[in-house]
Amino acid sequence: MFALYLREVRLGVRAGGGALTGVLFFLAVVAVIPFGVGPDLDLLARIGPAVLWIGALLASLLGLERLFQADREDGSLDMLLIADGRHMLALSVFVKCLAHWTANVLPLVAVAPLLGLFMNVPPVGLAAATLTLLIGTPAITFIGAVGAALVVALPRGGLLVSVLILPLSIPVLIFGVAASRGAVAEPDPFLPPFLILTALTLFFAVIGPAAAALALRNAD
Amino acid sequence: MRLAAEALSGERGGEVIFSGTSFAVACGEALLVTGPNGAGKTTLLRILAGLLRPAAGRLALDGGGEEWPDVGPACHYLGHFNAMKTALTVEENLVFWQRFLGQARMTVSEALEAVGLEDIEHLPFGYLSTGQRRRAAIARLLISYRPVWLLDEPTAGLDRASEGRFGQLMRGHLREGGMIVAATHLPLGLEGAGELRMGEEAT
Numbered sequence: 001m002f003a004l005y006l007r008e009v010r011l012g013v014r015a016g017g018g019a020l021t022g023v024l025f026f027l028a029v030v031a032v033i034p035f036g037v038g039p040d041l042d043l044l045a046r047i048g049p050a051v052l053w054i055g056a057l058l059a060s061l062l063g064l065e066r067l068f069q070a071d072r073e074d075g076s077l078d079m080l081l082i083a084d085g086r087h088m089l090a091l092s093v094f095v096k097c098l099a100h101w102t103a104n105v106l107p108l109v110a111v112a113p114l115l116g117l118f119m120n121v122p123p124v125g126l127a128a129a130t131l132t133l134l135i136g137t138p139a140i141t142f143i144g145a146v147g148a149a150l151v152v153a154l155p156r157g158g159l160l161v162s163v164l165i166l167p168l169s170i171p172v173l174i175f176g177v178a179a180s181r182g183a184v185a186e187p188d189p190f191l192p193p194f195l196i197l198t199a200l201t202l203f204f205a206v207i208g209p210a211a212a213a214l215a216l217r218n219a220d
Numbered sequence: 221m222r223l224a225a226e227a228l229s230g231e232r233g234g235e236v237i238f239s240g241t242s243f244a245v246a247c248g249e250a251l252l253v254t255g256p257n258g259a260g261k262t263t264l265l266r267i268l269a270g271l272l273r274p275a276a277g278r279l280a281l282d283g284g285g286e287e288w289p290d291v292g293p294a295c296h297y298l299g300h301f302n303a304m305k306t307a308l309t310v311e312e313n314l315v316f317w318q319r320f321l322g323q324a325r326m327t328v329s330e331a332l333e334a335v336g337l338e339d340i341e342h343l344p345f346g347y348l349s350t351g352q353r354r355r356a357a358i359a360r361l362l363i364s365y366r367p368v369w370l371l372d373e374p375t376a377g378l379d380r381a382s383e384g385r386f387g388q389l390m391r392g393h394l395r396e397g398g399m400i401v402a403a404t405h406l407p408l409g410l411e412g413a414g415e416l417r418m419g420e421e422a423t
Contacts, residue, residue: 004316086293
């Protein structure tokens with residue numbers, strides 16, 4: 001299983017630089033907001049965490065549809081399906097999700113504090129937004145795996161994946177933003193939404209790979 | 221160990237392609253599946269590997285014990301695609317499959333030598349020619365042990381010399397008590413192999 005993780009990370013880093021695309025898209029989304037909203041520093045600081053979250057959410061959708069499609073095209077997916085008796089398929093999917101997250105989403109989390117500066121987010125808010133992204137984005141990847149598995153047989157499934165998984169990732173977004181705002185805005189609590197966010201990630205870490213495995217097994 | 225299929229039928233997209241196919245393969249035996257295009261050779265192999273469900277009939281691997289309870293876990297499937305990543309080197313690809321599939325038999329360099337690719341193990345898989353890619357995929361059959369080899373057009377793209385070398389590898393596998401089910405149009409150099417003709421009884 002660790003071999004699968006290593007291979008997937010290596011592919012993610014080596015082939016095409018999906019991480020850089022995501023980071024550039026994230027940068028583009030966050031950078032244009034101040035121009036659109038205007039130079040009101042208080043307003044920017046207030047919407048900053050939300051913008052970071054929306055940017056990261058959209059950027060992490062890029063490349064998700066290739067999660068299983070590339071494997072299907074070169075026949076590796078058949079091998080994963082046949083190896084089901086030895087390595088449970090849901091576990092293989094889980095490992096692939098983790099690797100995808102490491103190679104493509106972790107860089108987004110890493111640049112989030114930097115992009116937060118664009119939005120005049122105070123240091124505590126930056127730390128909170130980064131922490132919530134770190135905890136919350138795996139959930140989006142796990143949800144995305146279900147979408148990617150469902151459209152694995154379709155040649156142009158990219159947009160469909162986004163449409164399928166966006167409604168499911170709304171709760172993650174809500175609690176992620178609520179927690180990061182709670183860290184700065186005084187009456188709002190930080191811990192309750194943060195714990196719910198953690199629970200969401202754990203929940204989807206179980207449901208997502210199992211559902212994706214089911215979809216993959218019935219793909220053709 | 222014995223691989224047996226009884227009155228198997230397969231369908232693609234709701235249309236029955238073949239039905240009532242029965243055969244049995246014992247240890248050390250090979251079965252060549254022949255027939256015109258569209259006769260259902262690939263579908264049959266995919267059903268054997270457990271990738272598709274049979275529309276009807278029964279499929280069993282008897283005497284495999286706890287180690288090989290079913291055909292799927294006991295088989296190597298060499299399909300139309302080579303299941304290798306073009307961005308990784310030949311060696312990285314094979315090392316991964318060996319660690320993932322388990323039951324290591326030959327080392328990666330031994331397997332590459334057996335298929336005649338020992339000089340290019342450091343090249344990315346994407347730089348290889350069609351025949352070389354096929355040989356790298358054949359090396360996957362050697363690095364980890366499976367009693368059943370399911371081969372779909374295994375010699376597609378191979379030159380004469382590689383075909384001969386692959387014939388030797390298959391004979392070696394049969395001598396060790398393995399089984400081979402191969403869909404092919406070309407003679408594979410396996411004497412005494414059974415033949416299953418598909419697509420004739422249907423008409």
